[in-house]
Amino acid sequence: MTLGRLNHVGVATPSIERxxxxxxxxxxxxxxxxxxxxxxQGVRVCFVDAPNTQIELIEPLDDASPIAGFLRKNxxxxxxxxxxxxxxxxxxxxxxTGNGATVLGEPRIGAHGTPIVFVHPRDMGGLLVELMxxxxxx
Amino acid sequence: MTLGRLNHVGVATPSIERxxxxxxxxxxxxxxxxxxxxxxQGVRVCFVDAPNTQIELIEPLDDASPIAGFLRKNxxxxxxxxxxxxxxxxxxxxxxTGNGATVLGEPRIGAHGTPIVFVHPRDMGGLLVELMxxxxxx
Numbered sequence: 001m002t003l004g005r006l007n008h009v010g011v012a013t014p015s016i017e018r019x020x021x022x023x024x025x026x027x028x029x030x031x032x033x034x035x036x037x038x039x040x041q042g043v044r045v046c047f048v049d050a051p052n053t054q055i056e057l058i059e060p061l062d063d064a065s066p067i068a069g070f071l072r073k074n075x076x077x078x079x080x081x082x083x084x085x086x087x088x089x090x091x092x093x094x095x096x097t098g099n100g101a102t103v104l105g106e107p108r109i110g111a112h113g114t115p116i117v118f119v120h121p122r123d124m125g126g127l128l129v130e131l132m133x134x135x136x137x138x
Numbered sequence: 139m140t141l142g143r144l145n146h147v148g149v150a151t152p153s154i155e156r157x158x159x160x161x162x163x164x165x166x167x168x169x170x171x172x173x174x175x176x177x178x179q180g181v182r183v184c185f186v187d188a189p190n191t192q193i194e195l196i197e198p199l200d201d202a203s204p205i206a207g208f209l210r211k212n213x214x215x216x217x218x219x220x221x222x223x224x225x226x227x228x229x230x231x232x233x234x235t236g237n238g239a240t241v242l243g244e245p246r247i248g249a250h251g252t253p254i255v256f257v258h259p260r261d262m263g264g265l266l267v268e269l270m271x272x273x274x275x276x
Contacts, residue, residue: 001166005190009147009220011265019263026239026261027222028139050222052143052190076264079217082147084165084188101164123164125157126214127149 001095004085007112007132008047008054012070013077016046016059023048023055035059038111043067045111056083056111081118083130089115092131096123107133139233142223145250145270146185146192150208151215154184154197161186161193173197176249181205183249194221194249219256221268227253230269234261245271 013019016035023029031049035057038045042065048055058080060068070080086092089107096103102120110116114133121128151157154173161167169187173195176183180203186193196218198206208218224230227245234241240258248254252271259266 003161003165003167003186003188006144006147006188009144011263013263022261022263023141026234026237026257027141027267028233029141048141050141050144074264076260078259078264079220082217095166096164099164119164121216122214123160125149125151125160126212126216129165 001086001092004087004134006053007083007085008056009079010056010058010081010083010128010130011077012058012067012074012080014059014071014075016044016057019057019077020046020048037061040108041065047111081128081130083110083116083132085134086131087134089117089131089133093117139224139230142225142272144191145221145223146194147217148194148196148219148221148266148268149215150196150205150212150218152197152209152213154182154195157195157215158184158186175199178246179203185249219266219268221248221254221270223272224269225272227255227269227271231255 029048033047035044035046042061044059046057058067093103101123104118107115107117110132114135116130116132119129167186171185173182173184180199182197184195196205231241239261242256245253245255248270252273254268254270257267
């Protein structure tokens with residue numbers, strides 16, 4: 001595997017609406033997507049575009065969401081994960097596990113409609129890293 | 139201000155050497171800078187390139203470093219800040235303070251040799267955001 005593009009930075013927030021307003025007012029974000037639910041993951045997400053990558057704002061859909069647990073520890077919100085693109089999710093998983101790393105569960109479809117998987121933070125210096133198969137559309 | 143490029147993601151680590159090995163072995167990073175000290179900020183840093191942005195690995199130089207405090211709470215390391223580029227640091231500061239946000243101290247020279255400033259996390263949904271004046275070299 002070769003380190004791919006940083007597709008997005010995942011940022012947990014108690015309120016996508018308030019965060020969008022912050023990014024718009026304070027940082028001058030202008031390209032902001034429409035929020036949508038990912039019920040299988042218990043979250044609502046919204047992408048804010050920077051010129052070279054995206055911020056994925058993530059709000060819990062309910063108290064059982066993994067993001068709800070994150071917000072109990074960080075009530076204001078904060079950086080949650082980094083998502084890098086890979087050419088082939090299964091090849092990436094084989095590379096990682098061959099090098100002794102643990103991936104969390106089976107690949108599933110992520111916010112951009114392609115397969116994703118998370119790497120255990122204990123293998124990545126405390127960072128939660130998401131790997132996302134590149135879209136074949138671009 | 140218009141939201142600029144994500145110049146880098148700052149990642150705190152107890153050991154740049156071990157983190158470099160992790161990014162190289164597990165994620166396939168190939169373009170990795172030479173670590174260097176920023177004594178005025180109490181840190182040693184090393185840039186790992188992704189195709190569209192950089193990871194800034196940050197290790198404390200001593201126990202008084204702000205990164206040492208971060209590592210006491212997160213011993214394995216973790217995401218520390220996001221750095222966005224701005225055209226003019228003084229104009230950015232004027233925009234932020236005009237909108238009621240707090241910047242932490244005066245601009246100083248950052249790891250890429252241009253002026254930087256940090257925005258208070260309470261204004262940015264718990265995120266520590268660094269603004270970095272673009273290099274005039276590119």
